[in-house]
Amino acid sequence: MEDEQSFSDICGGRLALQRRFYSPSCLEFCLSCPRITLRSLTAVTCTVWLAAYGLFTLCENTMILSAAIFITLLGLLGYLHFVKIDHETLLIIDSLGIQMTSSYASGKESTTFIEMGQVNDVVINEAIYMKVIYYLCILLKDPVEPHGISQVVPLFQSAKPRLDCLIEVYRSCQDILAHQKATSTSP
Amino acid sequence: MGLVSRGAAEAGRGAASAVDRPGPPDAVPNPTPTPPAEGADPGSSRSPGMVLKAFFPTCCASADSGLLVGRWVPEQSSAVVLAVVHFPFIPIQVKELLAQVQQASQVGVTVLGTWCHRRQEPEESLGHFLEGLGAIFSHRPWFQLCRERGSKSWSCKATHWQGPASPAASGEDQVMLIFYDQRKVLLSQLHPPTALPDRQAGDTTASAGGLAAVFDTVARSEALFQSDRFDEGPVRLSHWQSEGMEASILVELAKWAAGPVCLFLACLLSLISAASACRVFKLWPLSFIWSKLSTCEQLRHRLEQLTLIFSTRKAESPAQLMRKANMLVSVLLDVALGLMLLSWLHRKDLIGQLADALIPVADRVAEELQHLLQWLMGAPAGLKMNRALDQVLGRFFLYHIHLWISYIHLMSPFIERILWHVGLSACLGLTVALSILSDIIALLTFHIYCFYVYGARLYCLKIHGLSSLWRLFRGKKWNVLRQRVDSCSYDLDQLFIGTLLFTILVFLLPTTALYYLVFTLLRLLVVAVQGLIHLLVDLINSLPLYSLGLRLCRPYRLAAGVKFRVLEHETGRPLRLLMQINPLPYSRVVHTYRLPTCGCHPKHSWGSLCRKLFFGELIYPWRQRGNKQD
Numbered sequence: 001m002e003d004e005q006s007f008s009d010i011c012g013g014r015l016a017l018q019r020r021f022y023s024p025s026c027l028e029f030c031l032s033c034p035r036i037t038l039r040s041l042t043a044v045t046c047t048v049w050l051a052a053y054g055l056f057t058l059c060e061n062t063m064i065l066s067a068a069i070f071i072t073l074l075g076l077l078g079y080l081h082f083v084k085i086d087h088e089t090l091l092i093i094d095s096l097g098i099q100m101t102s103s104y105a106s107g108k109e110s111t112t113f114i115e116m117g118q119v120n121d122v123v124i125n126e127a128i129y130m131k132v133i134y135y136l137c138i139l140l141k142d143p144v145e146p147h148g149i150s151q152v153v154p155l156f157q158s159a160k161p162r163l164d165c166l167i168e169v170y171r172s173c174q175d176i177l178a179h180q181k182a183t184s185t186s187p
Numbered sequence: 188m189g190l191v192s193r194g195a196a197e198a199g200r201g202a203a204s205a206v207d208r209p210g211p212p213d214a215v216p217n218p219t220p221t222p223p224a225e226g227a228d229p230g231s232s233r234s235p236g237m238v239l240k241a242f243f244p245t246c247c248a249s250a251d252s253g254l255l256v257g258r259w260v261p262e263q264s265s266a267v268v269l270a271v272v273h274f275p276f277i278p279i280q281v282k283e284l285l286a287q288v289q290q291a292s293q294v295g296v297t298v299l300g301t302w303c304h305r306r307q308e309p310e311e312s313l314g315h316f317l318e319g320l321g322a323i324f325s326h327r328p329w330f331q332l333c334r335e336r337g338s339k340s341w342s343c344k345a346t347h348w349q350g351p352a353s354p355a356a357s358g359e360d361q362v363m364l365i366f367y368d369q370r371k372v373l374l375s376q377l378h379p380p381t382a383l384p385d386r387q388a389g390d391t392t393a394s395a396g397g398l399a400a401v402f403d404t405v406a407r408s409e410a411l412f413q414s415d416r417f418d419e420g421p422v423r424l425s426h427w428q429s430e431g432m433e434a435s436i437l438v439e440l441a442k443w444a445a446g447p448v449c450l451f452l453a454c455l456l457s458l459i460s461a462a463s464a465c466r467v468f469k470l471w472p473l474s475f476i477w478s479k480l481s482t483c484e485q486l487r488h489r490l491e492q493l494t495l496i497f498s499t500r501k502a503e504s505p506a507q508l509m510r511k512a513n514m515l516v517s518v519l520l521d522v523a524l525g526l527m528l529l530s531w532l533h534r535k536d537l538i539g540q541l542a543d544a545l546i547p548v549a550d551r552v553a554e555e556l557q558h559l560l561q562w563l564m565g566a567p568a569g570l571k572m573n574r575a576l577d578q579v580l581g582r583f584f585l586y587h588i589h590l591w592i593s594y595i596h597l598m599s600p601f602i603e604r605i606l607w608h609v610g611l612s613a614c615l616g617l618t619v620a621l622s623i624l625s626d627i628i629a630l631l632t633f634h635i636y637c638f639y640v641y642g643a644r645l646y647c648l649k650i651h652g653l654s655s656l657w658r659l660f661r662g663k664k665w666n667v668l669r670q671r672v673d674s675c676s677y678d679l680d681q682l683f684i685g686t687l688l689f690t691i692l693v694f695l696l697p698t699t700a701l702y703y704l705v706f707t708l709l710r711l712l713v714v715a716v717q718g719l720i721h722l723l724v725d726l727i728n729s730l731p732l733y734s735l736g737l738r739l740c741r742p743y744r745l746a747a748g749v750k751f752r753v754l755e756h757e758t759g760r761p762l763r764l765l766m767q768i769n770p771l772p773y774s775r776v777v778h779t780y781r782l783p784t785c786g787c788h789p790k791h792s793w794g795s796l797c798r799k800l801f802f803g804e805l806i807y808p809w810r811q812r813g814n815k816q817d
Contacts, residue, residue: 022753023762025238025363091751093363093764095238095264097397099751111750111769115397183237 007165025094031159032087081106085158094180122173134163238361239345240265244369247271250425255299258404266299267404270426284422291410300330343761367766369427371743372405452497482622512733521616529613538610542603549595553588572698591634618724625720632713639710646703647803656689731780742770
């Protein structure tokens, strides 16, 4: 079962939240970030090439122009492979764990998996950063102290959705976590 | 109770074994399901609605029907399937094999359930037969996995027998299928995330649950994977080896030849280390020189590494094996780079050119130093110096330079031969060649080092004198016993002489300070050049190239964790996931497996360095291990 909703992020860009319901114990959320626009790409390329041409008229060295082309190409490839995130996915599997995947624009994926035994809770935190923003995070258990928190792992850091989107994700996560706690703590 | 149950089980097994031998399961009449006495395990925790996890190897997905063999982990309610036993089999022999494997590997391997790979809808007899097997092998929960040939629809059930009286009341649980690549999980090594510094090492084992248990189970069950379904044994198994045995002739030959080669090289290396540890080298002048030269340190380091690599003891843990492999690759790369350097030097006859250029360069450096001293003896940068002290210091240093130049000219006929022999040492490795270069730089700039020491000692003396006389000027004294400043009443003549000396020292301070500044800057320049060379040597020494190569070519061997992918899902069918290995990022590979180096790192922070410079204390940034501080 799959459904898609449209939200906006804290900067005003459009986000698409796709929710896939595989079973009562397995849920996947996929948040797509705004794509790289042709306008920004053209603007950056033109700036770099105009600057290179300006230097060329000063120095009369053609190496500057070829260097500018190389820099633009390498910079674009590096940006797509290391910086620009296309979509972020959150997969919750009851009794296994929570998995976060970030997919970059070049296709590279970077995944982190947290086992359910280490997860204390999933909460929405507030942060003050020139204005108040909300973010979803996972609280990890402290191995020494049973009810303590050892680490906070923030989710959806590149997409940065607003509170309405976070509430949707938060409700579904809490359903699964409650179900998992109920089945694991009963004797 | 135990004896009675065993008797009943034997009776059941006897009845079943007689019917198993004929062959195809459809021809078998229904055996009466003998209720096992140890059926309902009162200790098993089970609650309605709980989801059980079954880790199933991808290599068994196309295997023929049979029994599932593996390990049940009750804490995570998960079953790790290791292999499939095919029909026909004799239950006693299966149990014997499992007992053998359990003893050999300390892993609780049991029969977990049945596996059915069929063409169309099951016949009734097959269903009853499979349930009958559930009675023979008592394991709760009993898994029944089923797959239609050629399609992607799977079904699985996990049943619990409630007891002999009410088989209809047996409960069923939801099962989640997780596929894993058995060969990759067998070979991979899990690296848990780095523990926070305020934790003890023992605490992490409590939280390393779940998936680490799966990896551990598969890795320790090597004994189960010895025989295959194509072998002529009583029990035919299907596991990752069934996809084809992998072996490389070169690897096998290397393993066979490694024994005698290691023995021979270990003897050779022990001879060399015994020779180097003999008493002759421990006499005072020689031991002092050895401790100062970085070449000897590097050679000793390499000798230690080679001894470790070729030692005849087997590596105890995977970390030690990786370390040995890293060291071997590092030594080989070093020698290869050294040989390349040697061939390049000889091709262009650079050694001869270098020897010819060395004397003029040394002369040039001495000339520049003389110019510098003449400048200092005049009015440097417009400052007015104390003429008498200036002349004394300047003449002293000029005489020094004169001595140095004569020494260099004395050595000039032998330079080329020395350089040629030194160049040969590059075949021991690039790091040795770089260390020799660093030592040559140190020897050639020895006069700068001497000037720095003279200037620093003078300046240090002056600063201490000034501070002590300043205390006298204020009427205080340094109490050595209490290590603090106390007030003290001085006589008039003590005060008079003290103030006079203080004034003299203050007016002589700019001259000494200027000489000190100039020579300290020169010394820092030389130290910076040597530091760069040492940094390069450390890099070659400590980079774990084998681990990086392994991460590049076989990323599943170094695992940071796992990742899951949900496979095609139909409602009513169990949830299927694919578990893949998440490889370690390169930065963590370097951090975890970097080799220990000589430890010649600057031990001062910037603050303490500035403090030492201000007070005129000598700085030795490259303290070798084991030397006492000055």
